[in-house]
């Protein structure tokens with residue numbers, strides 16, 4: 314009995330000491346402000362309304378530019394001002410928050426979080442990132458892609474639109490722009506990846522290579538499953554019991570995707586071997602310029618087979634296809650929507666194209682530097698509708714300080730680019746679509762971050778800006794565009810990491826006068 318009292322007394326003293334220690338640590342820490350009440354298990358999740366970016370903006374208005382939250386069991390901070398965002402993505406802090414949170418819902422589809430977008434900051438991420446920025450998506454590679462892949466796919470789309478218009482009553486055809494822009498962006502990426510296409514159809518309503526169609530179908534099958542599986546991230550019980558029966562379907566879809574990409578890698582390997590045989594011994598062709606992205610990675614594999622193995626290539630291909638298609642196509646859809654709601658802007662853009670390019674030849678990459686207003690329109694769209702309104706989530710790998718607040722290791726860091734782009738302290742009438750605000754360097758020094766900032770900034774910016782400039786430029790050069798009905802087009806946004814337009818865009822498309830000769834030649 315005496316022994317029991319002794320153990321109990323020592324335990325009590327230890328508990329009191331531990332409590333004091335913890336209290337002192339918490340007191341010394343200056344945590345960011347946030348809503349005082351959090352639900353058990355769910356944390357602040359029930360307080361958030363969709364779309365999240367506007368809910369987070371409301372919280373910033375109440376609590377300040379750094380807000381602390383608990384999302385399920387995960388601690389998070391939300392950054393809501395340009396000043397703090399700049400601080401986050403420079404110097405040591407940029408490194409401290411360069412990890413990504415790992416959600417169980419995407420583990421299956423992401424080779425155990427080893428794809429570029431989800432890999433934690435470290436040697437593997439650096440290797441992948443270097444391959445993408447140096448070998449695959451450098452300014453030089455994008456320049457070459459503009460002349461061949463992008464221009465070819467774009468011409469095919471223009472031909473199809475011209476044919477469809479010619480067959481339509483009154484010469485104006487109804488176009489599902491969302492779908493068309495998605496298919497075009499996807500085809501461009503697929504051709505860059507694997508050069509699979511050898512035919513172009515003029516009449517088909519949908520024109521993708523067999524491979525592009527297959528990968529599109531797979532991406533479309535995986536996306537909603539990951540969407541449902543999202544609940545796993547906050548309620549692990551749903552994952553363990555597989556309440557919605559998602560697990561098996563997700564595994565099947567991911568296996569189908571991986572098998573398909575491995576097949577593409579093998580086909581590309583075979584193509585390179587045949588070329589080698591044709592050219593005699595040595596490399597098929599030393600220049601990366603003529604190779605597909607898979608071909609470039611297979612060349613790297615020859616020198617470092619352990620690093621650039623087939624799994625590495627598969628993960629990169631799947632990742633770039635997943636992240637590169639919807640961001641660009643959604644931005645173009647928003648741009649066309651804004652133009653249809655502002656016909657005076659659309660007309661001014663066409664006048665700029667007419668006076669700099671004319672109607673005798675198709676606009677190409679060399680024209681883009683001479684079309685500053687088109688560039689202003691794209692910038693203004695990216696300001697109002699950044700494709701990733703909260704960027705991609707970051708995670709702090711160590712305890713760090715943001716804006717003087719202590720942020721514990723493991724906290725998710727979310728940056729509200731959407732709200733920052735609409736800050737009235739920076740932008741006059743921020744909700745208005747006004748491309749002129751970018752004209753003549755007027756927006757110089759004003760802060761925007763549609764592609765993120767710092768070491769995890771988007772490596773696809775060059776390709777995206779080039780593709781969007783060419784596609785939008787050519788669509789405006791060749792066709793007149795009108796709304797289907799009389800009213801303004803609804804601008805409601807969907808929810809998710811990518812800011813979709815809630816109602817897919819459709820529009821009326823008619824070849825411009827004096828364009829028929831050129832359209833026949835294309």
Ligand code: HEM
Pocket residue numbers: 429430431442502633634636637638640641644699700701704705706762763764765766768769770771772773774776777
């Ligand atoms: C309008 C088009 C696009 C927009 C607005 C956009 C935006 C972004 C943003 C905001 C991020 C996250 C940055 C961060 O975490 O701080 C990102 C990351 C990324 N983007 Fe893009 N993106 C676009 C197109 C593309 C394209 C065409 C590709 C490739 C084909 C691409 C590949 C990537 C990759 C691989 C990452 C992850 C980088 C990393 O984690 O290190 N993006 N993008």
